[in-house]
Amino acid sequence: MIYDVIIVGGGIGGLMAAIEAKTPANRVALLTKGNLFKSNSALASGGINAVLNPYNTKDIQSHIDDTTKSAYGLGDKNNIKYMCNQAPSIIKKLTQYGVNFDKDESGNIAQRSFGGGSVRRTCFVGDTTGSQITQTLIKKAKEVGVTFIVN
Structure with a gap:
């Protein structure tokens, strides 16, 4: 088979x-080394950080600052700025x-504090995100x- x-x-x-x-028009193949349910992504439990009010630039800057600090300045x-700015649209797409x-309690995506964040911005699915x-x-x-092509 030929893939695009x-x-x-x-x-x-x-x-x-x-x-x-x-x-x-595109034939797409995903190659994976092993069981998809044993990837680091699948085993992660914490959540995904995102500022769900993207118009609040103070919150986005705080997300950028927290991420930079958590990376010990190595990122x-x-x-980091791109990732933090894109995070809300990724959460929206995942929801779609x-x-x-x-x-x-209001029906909005719940957010919790996690992993060095200074505010609640971690979106999660219980403890099996x-x-x-x-x-x-x-x-x-x-x-x-x-x-899917599994080796």
Whole structure:
């Protein structure tokens, strides 16, 4: 079989890339070394940090500052800024794919403090966030026609 796009890696990043690359005109294969449910992404339990009010630039700057501090200054500042600015749209996309993040009493995505954050900004699915996201993305990838090749 000939593929138009080949994604290497079956974690959350690889699964999302495969889903996004799949169009009616593109044959997409996702190559993974082993069991998709044993990836680092699938085993992660904490959550994903995102400022869910992207118009609050103070909160986004705080997210950037916390991430830079947690990386002990080793992270590329432009990449950290990009990641923090994109995080809300990633959470929205994951929700559209069917990830059922925990909700607060108002029905909004619940956020908790986690991993060195100065404020609550971690979106989560109980204590199985990585597993739930991975399962949802595998289902979505299959629905859109991504081919899985497991070594």
